[in-house]
Each structure stands twice: as structure tokens, then as C-alpha cells.
Amino acid sequence: MQTRFPDAVRATQEGTAVERIIRKCVHCGFCNVTCPTFQVRRDELDGPRGRLYQIKNAVETGVVTASLRTHLDRCLTCRACETTCPAGVEYGRVLDYGRELIEQAAPRSPGQRLLRRALREVLPHAGRFALLLRFGRLLRPVLPSRLRELIPPTRAAGVLPTRHHARRMLLLGGCVQDAIDPRINAAATRVLDRLGIRLETISGVGCCGAISQHLTAPDEARNFMRRNIDAWWPQIQAGAEAVVVTASGCAVQVKDYGHLLADDPAYAARARRISECALDLSQVLEAEDLSGLKPAPGTPRRVAFQSPCTLQHGQRLGGVVEGLLRRVGFELLPAADGHLCCGAAGTYALLQRELSQELRGRKLASLAAGAPALIVTANIGCLAHLQGAAAVPVRHWIELLDPGFG
Ligand code: SF4
Ligand code: SF4
Structure with a gap:
């Protein structure tokens, strides 16, 4: 795609990087075939190629419209387009740039701002979310079905192992997961215990920052990341092998800490190291001998x-x-x-x-x-x-x- 970014944008590191990415696009349209929003809406403006073009246009003209906001808001950030693209267009980075542009130049309605603020005030904070969910569960029987389906039933975590192992890994506890389904991290801890690995929860670790990042609050996201790095770092130095993440949405974020904190001189090196040792739970098991693991009786096959x-x-x-x-x-x-x-x-x-x-x-x-x-x-x-x-x-x-x- 041809671009003519203004000099002021080219003068910034991110502006240069975004222009370089957009220029890689050869207009082939393969990405539209695997884009969920294009598949549903059949509108070029709701596909990756169209969104790249709209962001490019906004940067070049300086005109940021409510229409651009609508089409970017409809994007799921699923990145299926990146997997498909033969030219290696890193669409996600351009999208982040476009979304920040919108927040600055095309403010949302007061109602939308309030809703997004409320989500940021509750979801990344495990204690607040757990309290809200407990309240929701109490009211669940009398709620309309539309709200009831958002409130999952309670599950017990089960008994946690107490054995010590020479091998240690650190668990990202996260924000909403333990309140919705505490059995997931508990099951991961039990399975790794059987493989001779102690999975430890470190106090002070919380939301990975993805929720704030997706709601276009990058400074808030970076603060969550810094807090996690501060909590994990002494354990990494003391020999913990990895940071293990059981939610793939959080894993992708932690693996991106190095990029997202690259401009922070106090955290850049540690963020890079944390990203390098972050593993999705599947990667941990993939590297182990699983011959001793058998499904428990009654587990559907x-x-x-x-x-x-x-x-x-x-x-x-x-x-x-x-x-x-x-x-x-x-x-x-x-x-x-x-x-x-x-x-x-x-x-x-x-x-x-x-x-x-x-x-x-x-x-x-x-x-x-x-x-x-x-x-x-x-x-x-x-x-x-x-x-x-x-x-x-x-x-x-x-x-x-x-x-x-x-
Ligand atoms: S990230 Fe957005 S543009 Fe890309 S495939 Fe997903 S919905 Fe479509
Ligand atoms: S697949 Fe890649 S190169 Fe082709 S239109 Fe989409 S972003 Fe551009």
C-alpha cells in the first residue's frame, strides 16, 4: 500500500514502524477470507485490508471520524488476518496505533466512556470482580436470561498439592479467571505437581494488562505490567524456570511485555526477560514426558x-x-x-x-x-x-x- 505519512508522524518511532507495516500490504485481500467480521458483514470497511486503509487515510489527512471508530471497534483483535497474510503485515500493531488515534481525536459519547471506564475499574481488579460476581450469583435466579448467561455457576478449586520440588515455575493468577473458575489454575498446579514441577503463586501479581490495553488505556496497562514484573523478578533471579500462563489471552500479553515496555529504561531489560521466560501452559506440557498422565476415571474421551x-x-x-x-x-x-x-x-x-x-x-x-x-x-x-x-x-x-x- 502506498503511504505519505506526514513528517511529524514519521518523526516518531511508532509512526515510522506503522508506516513500514502498512507499506508491506499488497492488497491481495486474502485476509478478508479469514476475518470473522468481514465474513459476517461482507463489508470491505469491516475487513483487515479496509481497516488498514482507513487508518492510513486518517494519519495522512488528520481527519479521524466516528465511522473509523465504528469499524475499528468492530475488530475483534483476533489476528487471524496476521496468520493468513502472505506479506507478513503485523495488523495488530497498526490497529493499536489507530485505536490510540481515535481516543485522542474522536472522543466517545459520555455513556460509552462511562461503560469503558466501569469495565476498567472492575475487570482487572480480582477482588472487585469477585465481589461483583458473588453479588450476581445471589441475584442470578431473578435476572433476565441475557444477564444470567454472563454469570457462571460456582465451582470449587479442589485440594492443592503441598509437595516441594526442585523445579519451580511461577503462575500468573490473573484477574477474572479465579473468580469465574478457580478450578483451572488449581488443576494446572495438580498436573504440574505430578510432573515434578511446583507451580507457585506470587503475592502482588495481578491482571496482565490486556484488558486496559484493549480498552485503549496503554498507560494503565503498563502499570499492571510493571507491578507483575516487580513481583516476579526476585523469583526469576532465585531460579524459577518460567512464568506459566493458563489463559492464552493473558499469555500473549505477557509475551509482549518486552515490546510494550521497550521505551521504559527502568523496565525494558526485565520486561524482555519476563517475555522470554513466559510460557503458555500447553508449552510446558509439550516439553514433558506425559506417559505418567492418565485421564481420571469418568473423564469424557x-x-x-x-x-x-x-x-x-x-x-x-x-x-x-x-x-x-x-x-x-x-x-x-x-x-x-x-x-x-x-x-x-x-x-x-x-x-x-x-x-x-x-x-x-x-x-x-x-x-x-x-x-x-x-x-x-x-x-x-x-x-x-x-x-x-x-x-x-x-x-x-x-x-x-x-x-x-x-
Ligand atoms: S484482527 Fe480484526 S481485522 Fe484481523 S481478522 Fe480479526 S477481526 Fe478481522
Ligand atoms: S493479506 Fe496481507 S497483504 Fe493481503 S490485503 Fe491483507 S494485509 Fe494486505
Whole structure:
């Protein structure tokens, strides 16, 4: 794509990088074929190529419109377009740039600003979110179905192992996951314990920063990242092998700390090191001998796997979980269009309800084709979103390997 960015934009590091990325685009349109919003809306402006063009146009003319905001807001940040693009266009970086442009130049309505602020005040704070969820669960029986489906039933974490092992890894506890489903991190701790690894939760670690990042509050996101780095760093220096993340949406964010804090002289080196030692849970198990892991009695064997975008596109780990589950004896049922987003996409399910529900309906229909007993996934956002309308239980895949499955 030809560009003529103004000199003032070219003078910034990010402006230069964004122009370089946009110039790689050869207009082929392959990305539209795998873009969920283009597939639903059939509108060039709601596909990656069109969004790149709109951002380029806004930078060159200095005119940032409400229309641009609408089309960028509809983007799921799923990055399926990056996986497809033959020219290696890093669409996500251009999108981040475009979104920051909008926040500065095309302010939202007071109602929209309030909603986004409320989401930022609650979701990244584990204590506040847990309190709200507890309240929601109390009221659940009298709520309309639209709200009821957002409130999952309570689950118990189960007993945690107490054995010490020479090998130690650090767990990102996260923000909403433990309140929604405390069994996921507990199951990961039990499974790694069987493999001779102690998974430790470090006090002071919280939200990875992804929620603030997606709600275009990058400074707030960086503060969450710095806090986590401060908490993990002494443990990394003391020999902890890795930072393990059980939610693929958070894993992709932690792996990006090095890039997101590259301009912070006090944190850049440590952020890079944390990113290097961050592992999605599937990567930890992939490197281990799993011959001692057997599914617990009563664990369904015929399952469908929903591969989150943050796993297959964000981290490029497509096929890893499927391979692991087959190694320990599960039958993975085929599901069409596995590359397409389920519509959860962080806060997207709350902010773009219509598109999100359409994509969820399509995803559940393809997952149900093989009549699975269970749907498994790798990200808490997808899990909660799919569970709201699924005909069978939806779980994190690590639970299939948990000796306490139930
Ligand atoms: S990130 Fe996803 S929704 Fe957004 S343009 Fe790319 S493929 Fe489409
Ligand atoms: S696939 Fe890549 S090169 Fe082709 S139109 Fe999309 S962004 Fe441009």
C-alpha cells in the first residue's frame, strides 16, 4: 500500500514502524477470507485490508471520524488476518496505533466512556470482580436470561498439592479467571505437581494488562505490567524456570511485555526477560514426558477443542493442545472453521453484543457437529462466553488431565 505519512508522524518511532507495516500490504485481500467480521458483514470497511486503509487515510489527512471508530471497534483483535497474510503485515500493531488515534481525536459519547471506564475499574481488579460476581450469583435466579448467561455457576478449586520440588515455575493468577473458575489454575498446579514441577503463586501479581490495553488505556496497562514484573523478578533471579500462563489471552500479553515496555529504561531489560521466560501452559506440557498422565476415571474421551485466537494466531501455537490431548488418549472431534473467533475477544462480548453472539452461534454449531460430550478451550474469556449458550459443559483443557476431574 502506498503511504505519505506526514513528517511529524514519521518523526516518531511508532509512526515510522506503522508506516513500514502498512507499506508491506499488497492488497491481495486474502485476509478478508479469514476475518470473522468481514465474513459476517461482507463489508470491505469491516475487513483487515479496509481497516488498514482507513487508518492510513486518517494519519495522512488528520481527519479521524466516528465511522473509523465504528469499524475499528468492530475488530475483534483476533489476528487471524496476521496468520493468513502472505506479506507478513503485523495488523495488530497498526490497529493499536489507530485505536490510540481515535481516543485522542474522536472522543466517545459520555455513556460509552462511562461503560469503558466501569469495565476498567472492575475487570482487572480480582477482588472487585469477585465481589461483583458473588453479588450476581445471589441475584442470578431473578435476572433476565441475557444477564444470567454472563454469570457462571460456582465451582470449587479442589485440594492443592503441598509437595516441594526442585523445579519451580511461577503462575500468573490473573484477574477474572479465579473468580469465574478457580478450578483451572488449581488443576494446572495438580498436573504440574505430578510432573515434578511446583507451580507457585506470587503475592502482588495481578491482571496482565490486556484488558486496559484493549480498552485503549496503554498507560494503565503498563502499570499492571510493571507491578507483575516487580513481583516476579526476585523469583526469576532465585531460579524459577518460567512464568506459566493458563489463559492464552493473558499469555500473549505477557509475551509482549518486552515490546510494550521497550521505551521504559527502568523496565525494558526485565520486561524482555519476563517475555522470554513466559510460557503458555500447553508449552510446558509439550516439553514433558506425559506417559505418567492418565485421564481420571469418568473423564469424557470424545471432546471438541476450541482453539482461542490468542493461542493459534497471537502465540502461533495452533495444534499444540490438540497434540497433547491425543498423546494422553483423547479423541478430538473435527470442527469446521477452527481459525475463526468465537466472538468473546476480551470485552468485545459486552461491547459488540450482536456480532459477538452471531460468531458464538456459528462457533457452537461447528463444535457440536461431532456430538462431543465436552467442549474444551484454553482461555477463560472464550470459556465463559461459549458456556453461556453451549448445550454441553465447556472446560479448560487442563482439566482433562487433572486427577481430580469433576
Ligand atoms: S484482527 Fe480479526 S477481526 Fe480484526 S481485522 Fe484481523 S481478522 Fe478481522
Ligand atoms: S493479506 Fe496481507 S497483504 Fe493481503 S490485503 Fe491483507 S494485509 Fe494486505
